[in-house]
Structures are given as structure tokens and as C-alpha cells.
Amino acid sequence: MDLGLSGKKALITGSTKGIGRAIAETLLAEGASVAICARSEDGVAAAVEEMSSMGTVVGAACDAGDMEAVQGWVASSIEQLGGCDIYVHNTSAKPQRQLDGWVNNLNIDLLSAVAGIGAATDALADGGGSVISIGTTATAEHFASGSGSYSALKAAVTNWTLGQAQVLGSKGVRCNVVSPGPIMVEGGDWDMIKNNMAEFYAATEKTHPGGQLGDPADVANMVAFLSGDVAKHINGANVVVDGGFLKRVNY
Numbered sequence: 001m002d003l004g005l006s007g008k009k010a011l012i013t014g015s016t017k018g019i020g021r022a023i024a025e026t027l028l029a030e031g032a033s034v035a036i037c038a039r040s041e042d043g044v045a046a047a048v049e050e051m052s053s054m055g056t057v058v059g060a061a062c063d064a065g066d067m068e069a070v071q072g073w074v075a076s077s078i079e080q081l082g083g084c085d086i087y088v089h090n091t092s093a094k095p096q097r098q099l100d101g102w103v104n105n106l107n108i109d110l111l112s113a114v115a116g117i118g119a120a121t122d123a124l125a126d127g128g129g130s131v132i133s134i135g136t137t138a139t140a141e142h143f144a145s146g147s148g149s150y151s152a153l154k155a156a157v158t159n160w161t162l163g164q165a166q167v168l169g170s171k172g173v174r175c176n177v178v179s180p181g182p183i184m185v186e187g188g189d190w191d192m193i194k195n196n197m198a199e200f201y202a203a204t205e206k207t208h209p210g211g212q213l214g215d216p217a218d219v220a221n222m223v224a225f226l227s228g229d230v231a232k233h234i235n236g237a238n239v240v241v242d243g244g245f246l247k248r249v250n251y
Helices: 018-029 041-054 067-081 099-127 148-167 189-196 198-206 216-227
Strands: 009-012 033-038 057-061 086-089 130-134 174-180 238-241
Touching (some): 009 018, 018 033, 018 086, 086 099, 099 130, 130 148, 174 216, 216 238
Parallel strands (some): 174 238
């Protein structure tokens, strides 16, 4: 299937590794050009070099908790790529245990989306763009581990993004959310859990009907589909990618 991504220009936050990196590589493979960012300058430089053989990719270090920095990255990326057709919001802070740490999730999870997508709106509206925020199944259930700040602010991201389906939809910009369940990322949280909390990891595997966690490509493939012209009539959807991890029935 031709997804209609050839020649598209995509901005992806938090994209040097894990799910963000998989999204960047998948969009490149489909013929899009991409701009990436992350906090580490060395990490961005390495990722740009490693992906450059796949197509046009630019990148810069950016603190997602700094709204002016996010807006500056958006402006610079649009200038370098010559526009923006796709904006993928993928930055998130770790769950905060103390109340005063919740501001990290507020800034990095929610406000960076508002700032970045706001800065890209004119470019997105110029050609009928697509906005995708990466959510989580954690917004739909309680975690005994107490990751309240992460779940709560991801819920806010989901609510705000889907609301923009109406606001930006009138400008021709589709806004959707992709919500992964547990995803095995090399060096990531579930990799750490597998190595240090084997019983909990095994129990989580068993909650998946297929008996295994997802991988970053599972999420990236859905993002690519929703980003392309083939999904031109999908707007305001929260698509769960979790292999049946959640047991709710959606109508």
C-alpha cells in the first residue's frame, strides 16, 4: 500500500532512540524527509549520521522543557526542510514520585506539545498536515506502582490533541493519538524491568494474548499510516497499539 508519504516533511520530537527513532526511520523509508531532536547534542549528531543514508534528515539538540527552545527548533526545522506536513509529539518525562517533580511532566509531556504544534500550525495548514501525539495505555488504567504524574499528563496530552482535531481540523490538519502498551525498547524501561524484575516482566507478558510485548516498529507503523494521505479521513482518533494488553471493550 502506498501510504502517501513520499516527499512529506516530518518533525519528530524525542527521536534519537526508542519509539521516536523507529518513527523517524519508518517515515524515511516511506520517502519522507525528517527533522529530529533530543536533549543530547551528541545523540542527535550520531542519529543524523546513522540515518542519513536513508534520506534527508536534519536534527538539533533541544530541551523539551524549554518552550522557546522547542519553538526555535520547529522554526529552524521548517526552514531546513522547506515546510512541515507531519508533526509527531513524542517527548515525555519519567513518572515523578514527588509533587514538585510533576512540573517536569507538565512541561515536557504537555506544554512542549502545545508550543511545538502551535509553532508548526501555519506550515501544517499550508498543505493539509497531520499531527500525532504519542499517548499510552496508562491513561486508561491505574498502576499500582504509582506513576500518577505520567498517566495524568499523558491523559492531558491525549485530551488536548484530540480536541485539536476540531480546532485544527477546520484548517485541514488532522490530529490523532497513538497509544502504545508495554513496548520493549533496547536499554529502555521494559528492558530494565526484564533484567531486574523478571517475575513482573513475565507476568506482564502473560497479560498479552499473544504472549509478548510490542516493539518500536509496531508503534512506528501505525504513526506512518496515520501520517499519510491514505488516512486522510481519520481525525480525532486514539489508536491503541498494545497487542490486547488492555481488557476494555471499546464501542
